[in-house]
Amino acid sequence: MEFEELAVDPLAGGIMRGYQCGMLWGAALAAGAQAYRLFGKCSQAEARAMIAAQGIVESFRAQNKNIDCRAITGIDLSSPTPEKIIRFLIKSAPTGSCFGMSARCAKAALGEINATLSEKHIEVPSVPVSCSAILAQKMGASDVQTVMAAGLAGGIGLSGGACGALGTAIWIIGMNSLKDGTGKIGLNPPDALAAIDRFTKCTDHEFECSQLVGRQFESVADHASYVRAGGCSEIIKVLAVQ
Helix, strand or coil, X not given: CHHHHHCCHHHHHHHHHHCEXXXXXXXXXXXXXXXXXXXXXXXXXXXXXXXXXXXXHHHHHHXXXXXXXXXXHCCCCCCCCHHHHHHHHHCXXXXXXXXXXXXXXXXXXXXXXXHHHHCCCCCCCCCCCCHHHHHHHHCCXXXXXXXXXXXXXXXXXXXXXXXXXXXHHHHXXXXXXXXXXXXXXXXXXXXXXXXXXXXXXXXXXXXXXXXXXXXXXXXXXXXXXXXXXXXXXXXXXXXXXX
């Protein structure tokens, strides 16, 4: 999935702002891809992608004591430079370098994905299930890309971190740029920065899901109820503009 993988780059470093580690964004997208392969485009696939993302986040937190890039590395990536990126990748955090973390994260994430997707009985709410999947669909994403985005909901796996819809928008903008043949998207592509600007104006510069909605979602069903009641509809509308 060349475009899908390359377009994750701007999510590194917690959307390059120190929020959830980019490995979590990538692993959650992988969970959605596998959920689609097994279940197709349906509420079952979206719900399982979200549950797998929850497990991925908790596993990562247990390994690294935190899920936010800034807390793990101690590096401010708000104005990335090549030197800062190199330091970011080889920085020795309490749990080791980012390269070492990625190896451990990949193994643990795959275990969470396989465990969740192999469960026989999971209670699934009716659609829509995920705010980020709704946005993906509105932005013209394919069926598999829509399910891939599902686990980003609620600040990745309902963890309450940086908005999953924003991450989805940045990811899809990156894919569109690659498909248009505009070359490498880099870490701060202009169209993504424009989306972030629209987002911050809409949210009064708040990035974290738990702050935007005033709480952390308890479950997939809880989040689905919130979305069905029109929750975050204005944010979705603002981010869907292309």
